[in-house]
Amino acid sequence: MMNIAQRQTMPSLDSIMSDIERYGLAQNAVELMTYGFTVISPANLGITDAWIERLRDAALAAYERRNDVSIDYRTSTLTAAFYDPFFDEDEVFIEAAISPPKLALVRLMLGQGAVLRNNLIILKGPTADAPDDESAIFHSLPLHVDQDVEGIPMGAGQICHRLNCTRILTDQDDEADGPTLFVPASQHFGHRVLPHDTDVANTPYPLVRLEGKAGSVVIWQGGTFHSAMPRTRPGLRISINENWTRPWVQGRNADSYIPNSPRRLSSELLDRHPELKRVLGLSRGEYRDVTRRKEGAPLFDPYE
Numbered sequence: 001m002m003n004i005a006q007r008q009t010m011p012s013l014d015s016i017m018s019d020i021e022r023y024g025l026a027q028n029a030v031e032l033m034t035y036g037f038t039v040i041s042p043a044n045l046g047i048t049d050a051w052i053e054r055l056r057d058a059a060l061a062a063y064e065r066r067n068d069v070s071i072d073y074r075t076s077t078l079t080a081a082f083y084d085p086f087f088d089e090d091e092v093f094i095e096a097a098i099s100p101p102k103l104a105l106v107r108l109m110l111g112q113g114a115v116l117r118n119n120l121i122i123l124k125g126p127t128a129d130a131p132d133d134e135s136a137i138f139h140s141l142p143l144h145v146d147q148d149v150e151g152i153p154m155g156a157g158q159i160c161h162r163l164n165c166t167r168i169l170t171d172q173d174d175e176a177d178g179p180t181l182f183v184p185a186s187q188h189f190g191h192r193v194l195p196h197d198t199d200v201a202n203t204p205y206p207l208v209r210l211e212g213k214a215g216s217v218v219i220w221q222g223g224t225f226h227s228a229m230p231r232t233r234p235g236l237r238i239s240i241n242e243n244w245t246r247p248w249v250q251g252r253n254a255d256s257y258i259p260n261s262p263r264r265l266s267s268e269l270l271d272r273h274p275e276l277k278r279v280l281g282l283s284r285g286e287y288r289d290v291t292r293r294k295e296g297a298p299l300f301d302p303y304e
Contacts, residue, residue: 047215074235106165114245121241177237
């Protein structure tokens with residue numbers, strides 16, 4: 001079989017395709033481009049149970065420190081979410097953000113210049129105990145698209161401008177876990193969810209329930225219709241959401257879309273993790289300069 005990546009005619013894409021093959025992500029790549037979402041297993045991500053527990057504990061500890069509380073995620077009824085910067089609190093957050101298998105799919109969809117705009121920790125307890133505040137929206141979200149956050153036009157779905165990468169840190173096995181629901185291939189509709197179709201109980205669209213083991217990464221396109229089911233199982237559903245865009249996309253409030261302000265990250269930390277600098281958009285020019293100087297580099301590279 002002809003291996004186009006080995007011809008080395010499109011360096012930015014060749015490296016992405018090589019990583020997809022290396023990490024066994026071919027099915028994930030096809031699902032993401034066609035159905036609009038995919039789930040990468042812990043095995044393909046190359047992570048251990050101990051690492052998953054470390055990341056989960058770090059997420060809980062970050063919330064506990066901010067709110068001066070103690071949480072047992074197996075019994076807690078809390079529902080909360082926070083965008084606060086946390087990369088500098090535990091380097092396991094950085095390891096999660098720059099996971100090479102995940103980045104292979106992010107860059108396949110958004111190019112080598114993909115930028116991590118914000119990250120969000122969500123703790124979702126049983127719906128019966130949901131507080132009467134803004135966090136209650138996580139219990140039963142109507143069908144919606146994420147591109148509305150930046151006001152990105154829907155287009156016809158051929159070009160992806162935004163991705164949600166969610167690391168689930170507790171198993172999602174069935175409806176009792178309060179999982180995300182997706183409408184397969186809906187990013188190709190070219191329009192947002194119509195108001196009379198947002199109720200998942202009455203929508204005409206087919207729905208697929210997210211299933212995945214703790215540590216899995218769920219990726220979906222910004223135009224993919226999705227919602228969330230109520231949680232009925234005791235304890236918390238824990239996840240870390242990352243929102244990625246192409247480099248030229250800006251949020252309506254640009255400052256709020258810097259996930260971990262460079263002012264808060266030490267130069268030593270950034271030097272230890274050059275890939276973090278790149279995904280935060282701090283070294284975009286360096287990558288472009290290097291690739292463009294290479295002999296035989298294409299004049300036009302849509303994956304740069």
